[in-house]
Amino acid sequence: MRTVTLPSKSLLVNVRIVFTTGAMMDPADKPGLAHLTAAMLAGGGTKDLTYKQVVDAMFPMAVSLNSQTDEEMTVFSGTTHVDNLPAYYKLVRSMLLDPGWREDDFKRIKDDTINSLRVGLRGNNDEELGKEVLYSTLYRGTPYGHYSLGTISAIEKMTLDDLKQFYKQHYTQSNLILGLAGGYPAAFLDEVKKDFAALPANDATPVSAIKPEAIDHTRALIVEKNTRSVAYSLGFPIDVKRGDPDYPALLLMQSYLGPHRMSGGRLFQRIREIRGINYGDYAYIEYFPRGMFLMEPSPNLARRSQIFQIWIRPVEPPAAAFTLRLAFFELDKLIQNGIPPEDFNRTKEFLTKYVNVLTKTKNAELGYAIDSLYYGIPDYNSYIKNGIAKLTVEQVNAAIRRHLRADRIQIVAVAANAEQLKKQLVGAGPTPIEYNSAKPAEILAEDKLVEKLDLGLRPMDVQIVSVASVFE
Amino acid sequence: MMWKLLLVVLTAGAFVAANAQVKTFPFAYTQQDLPNGLRLVTIPTDSPNLVTIYIVVQTGSRNEVEPGKTGFAHLFEHMMFRGTAKYPPEKYNQILQRAGAASNAFTSDDLTAFYTTFSKEDLAQILAMEADRFETLKYTPENFKTETGAVLGEYNKNSSDPEEKLDEVLHDTAFDLHTYKHTTMGFLKDVQDMPNQYDYSLKFFDRYYRPEYTTIVVAGDVDPKKVRTLVDRYWGNWKRGNYHPDIPVEPAQNGPRENKIDWPSPTLPLIDIAFHGPAYSDSDKDWAALDALATLAFGRNSDLYEKLVVREQKVDSLFANMSQSVDPNLFEVEARIKKAEDLPYVRTQILETIKKFQDDLVPAEKLSAVQSRERYGFTMQLDNSQSVAAAVTRYVALRRTPDTIDKLYALYSKLTPEDIRAAARKFFTGNNRTIVTLTGPAAGGGK
Numbered sequence: 001m002r003t004v005t006l007p008s009k010s011l012l013v014n015v016r017i018v019f020t021t022g023a024m025m026d027p028a029d030k031p032g033l034a035h036l037t038a039a040m041l042a043g044g045g046t047k048d049l050t051y052k053q054v055v056d057a058m059f060p061m062a063v064s065l066n067s068q069t070d071e072e073m074t075v076f077s078g079t080t081h082v083d084n085l086p087a088y089y090k091l092v093r094s095m096l097l098d099p100g101w102r103e104d105d106f107k108r109i110k111d112d113t114i115n116s117l118r119v120g121l122r123g124n125n126d127e128e129l130g131k132e133v134l135y136s137t138l139y140r141g142t143p144y145g146h147y148s149l150g151t152i153s154a155i156e157k158m159t160l161d162d163l164k165q166f167y168k169q170h171y172t173q174s175n176l177i178l179g180l181a182g183g184y185p186a187a188f189l190d191e192v193k194k195d196f197a198a199l200p201a202n203d204a205t206p207v208s209a210i211k212p213e214a215i216d217h218t219r220a221l222i223v224e225k226n227t228r229s230v231a232y233s234l235g236f237p238i239d240v241k242r243g244d245p246d247y248p249a250l251l252l253m254q255s256y257l258g259p260h261r262m263s264g265g266r267l268f269q270r271i272r273e274i275r276g277i278n279y280g281d282y283a284y285i286e287y288f289p290r291g292m293f294l295m296e297p298s299p300n301l302a303r304r305s306q307i308f309q310i311w312i313r314p315v316e317p318p319a320a321a322f323t324l325r326l327a328f329f330e331l332d333k334l335i336q337n338g339i340p341p342e343d344f345n346r347t348k349e350f351l352t353k354y355v356n357v358l359t360k361t362k363n364a365e366l367g368y369a370i371d372s373l374y375y376g377i378p379d380y381n382s383y384i385k386n387g388i389a390k391l392t393v394e395q396v397n398a399a400i401r402r403h404l405r406a407d408r409i410q411i412v413a414v415a416a417n418a419e420q421l422k423k424q425l426v427g428a429g430p431t432p433i434e435y436n437s438a439k440p441a442e443i444l445a446e447d448k449l450v451e452k453l454d455l456g457l458r459p460m461d462v463q464i465v466s467v468a469s470v471f472e
Numbered sequence: 473m474m475w476k477l478l479l480v481v482l483t484a485g486a487f488v489a490a491n492a493q494v495k496t497f498p499f500a501y502t503q504q505d506l507p508n509g510l511r512l513v514t515i516p517t518d519s520p521n522l523v524t525i526y527i528v529v530q531t532g533s534r535n536e537v538e539p540g541k542t543g544f545a546h547l548f549e550h551m552m553f554r555g556t557a558k559y560p561p562e563k564y565n566q567i568l569q570r571a572g573a574a575s576n577a578f579t580s581d582d583l584t585a586f587y588t589t590f591s592k593e594d595l596a597q598i599l600a601m602e603a604d605r606f607e608t609l610k611y612t613p614e615n616f617k618t619e620t621g622a623v624l625g626e627y628n629k630n631s632s633d634p635e636e637k638l639d640e641v642l643h644d645t646a647f648d649l650h651t652y653k654h655t656t657m658g659f660l661k662d663v664q665d666m667p668n669q670y671d672y673s674l675k676f677f678d679r680y681y682r683p684e685y686t687t688i689v690v691a692g693d694v695d696p697k698k699v700r701t702l703v704d705r706y707w708g709n710w711k712r713g714n715y716h717p718d719i720p721v722e723p724a725q726n727g728p729r730e731n732k733i734d735w736p737s738p739t740l741p742l743i744d745i746a747f748h749g750p751a752y753s754d755s756d757k758d759w760a761a762l763d764a765l766a767t768l769a770f771g772r773n774s775d776l777y778e779k780l781v782v783r784e785q786k787v788d789s790l791f792a793n794m795s796q797s798v799d800p801n802l803f804e805v806e807a808r809i810k811k812a813e814d815l816p817y818v819r820t821q822i823l824e825t826i827k828k829f830q831d832d833l834v835p836a837e838k839l840s841a842v843q844s845r846e847r848y849g850f851t852m853q854l855d856n857s858q859s860v861a862a863a864v865t866r867y868v869a870l871r872r873t874p875d876t877i878d879k880l881y882a883l884y885s886k887l888t889p890e891d892i893r894a895a896a897r898k899f900f901t902g903n904n905r906t907i908v909t910l911t912g913p914a915a916g917g918g919k
Contacts, residue, residue, distance in 0.1 A: 010855070012852060012855055051782060052773075052778050052782055055772050055773050056773050056841075059771075059772065059773040059841055059845055060840075060841040060844040060845050060848075061844070061845070061848055062844075062845045062846075062848035062849035062852060063848075079852060079855075080852075081848055081851070081852055084848070104782075104783070104785075107785060108781070108782065108785050111785060111788060111810060112788055115740060115788055115810070118738070119738075119739055119740050123632075123634075123737060123738060123739045123912075124632055124633045124634060124635075124739065125632065125633070126632045127629065225737060226736050226737040227631075227632050227737075228628050228631045228632070229625075229628035229629075229631070231629075261576065262574075262575070263553060263561075263565055263575075264565035264566070264568060264569045269562075269565075272622050272625070273561065273618075273622075274618070275618065275621070276617070276618035276619060276620065276621025276622050276625075277621060277622075277625065278621075278622065278625035278628070278629075279622055279625035279626045279628075279629050280625075292629070295574060295576065296574070313625060313629050314625060314628040314629045314632075315625070315628075316624070316625075316628065346566055346569050346570055347569065349569070349570045349572070350569040350570065350571075350572050351572070352572065353571065353572020353573075353590070353591045354572035354573075354574070355572075356521060356522060356572065356591065357522070357572065357573075357574045357589050357590075360519065360522055360589065360856045360857070360858065361855050361856045361859075362855065363855070435617075435618075436617045436618075436620070436621065436667045437613065437614040437615075437616075437617030437618055437667070438614050439614070468738075
């Protein structure tokens, strides 16, 4: 059992209870088991209380216990006013240590999970669907090879015994990181530690290396569905995570190329600002789910393997092929020319200050501190500030050349008329774009290059699947 | 320059007991009006080194009074990033980057807000740059057209979500004249016509981007006196306007209405049952009573939630909401149903629950649990400069002062079971009701 504490004088107390286990530990025939187990603990009753009684007890305090399951981490988090800490903690303790495992709760949570996959993801959120299909495709054949929510057919077959077994095996003291922040009383940590010592002391979940298969040729997967526009996610695995020597350099690259939901990034400027093609375009070096709903990433999604990713928000179908070519064009330009020195200095300044925004709440600070423990790095703010301070533009551009590439990329598109899109993407175009207004000569000249940029896709590299088969 | 100064001193950190006299908004703040009509609200919070600014324009889709111009307030939010002679977009972005700022904007029925969180040493620079774009925004017809493409892109990214469509059709069905008839995003046909509306966009800016419509909320590691000096310096010469929109009054609905949406791809059926409700008020109990009723009748600890979601498991999402709006807007109950054949049953259950709240008095302890939850819920979100400023912004759009927060929560604490029943009887009438359902192909896609 490890602990991370950030005591303060706040009237709030943040609780983050992390188990270093997750979807990567799902048995091969039970994808989604880790997620369903966590969802059952956070959304079901306890040995003594029905779910309805838990809800009623939490209600007047405006508290909840939320779960998030990723490949390597499962976190239960909540915030309470310090007045209510004893009552809140009593519920949390029972939910995590004495779960009720009731069949009716299980049925409801299974339904919720299946509906999240079928309706929430496949039906209503083309962008998140594209991102998750990208991850599942890149990590095929590895323990990361399925979406953490699992597949519909596997969830339908799961039993309460499967969950209990997973709980027994993985919810152990060795996998536990207890996180507390805020104005909790001094004796509270000891009380929590004593309670959670009731968990089995089994060895920590063994960790295996994640080795995604090499991509030998750029390839595209088009998820076909009845939708207005075309959503893209594309990328490839990188051998860099928090704590690795090139992490600060690649984080700086990300902040230059496509900082999340910000207008200053290169991709945003070239695709949206100048050309008005879509709502936004961003780049990532770490897993960032639910980006359409969040301005900052959720903590406790630590992974030992990460990908470089470009997210192109939905594009009108006539501009779809051109926009993908434009993203490739910009990526290639970044690798060939590097970040210009003046942009480098500004981005450096940005990151040095922006880390304060990332950890602006105690809850986020606590989450980042837990991740830092996991990655074996100092606190995130000083890790980034120190790492960035030493960087030169040459070092960053060298890191970009070392880790990024503009070929051998996995593309995922969510689109109607998949065959038509496929035709536009294979070969060397041209797939020109039409604007509703005059554009500067420099842009029109660049467009001439972009429209016939060869994505390196042969017909055999493009696969089309029906949305109904995804995560089924 | 003399400013009207209102200094409200509260006990920072004081938390609310079930006592109407205690403040719910726990921060001491200053509220000041410039002679040109601009209002400044400054809220020092314990946020070391960080500052958040929200610039709130009391203009939203509610102000879109001309036909064919729906979605324009939102489009204008986008246009505000198209630069000035002094700060072209590139320079504007570079300054934000150097400040390590998180910056964005949003539009709703009643407001357009522009916000930035950054390190405190950049306060003067950011205030100067923001003042410049509010006073001297300048964009070409070409840039205008380009930005309309980004707005269409935003429509596109929303369009795969059936709840967006449900909202659009509900408001279009329930309203005849008032501008709440359309969503903030606007109708697709109007969004597609935006590229042709350059001249109108200039008129829109001239009307609404004026000091008398605008409030600056500054929260975080700040000294109110210094903020005031800076705002005076950079925003003091902004010229007051004289436009007052003639927003139509919605006539009383004269009979129940229904509408139905056929969603083109598999999804779970949705039902939205709505009634015309009151405008936001911090003095009249009706709005607060319906807001509490939404939770009492349809919240996670309500009897109906327990029945439909937890026990029978026919519904996977149930919630209600009394819209917090400047003008009278809708009280809505929305449910997502697992099997299409249960749609009529769920509809009946919701209507019977509404009837029950008209007939019976809610138990006092249930009301008291909701009152407690509202207070804790509001205060617990105030844990950083951005969420403090964001919470205030909502109320600035309604009453232009954080003062309304304490008035509202005082009103909540005085609510009685009789108030809840009286509001249910007054607003939940058949003539006042609109029901919209949405179903996918075949059996609705549920299983």
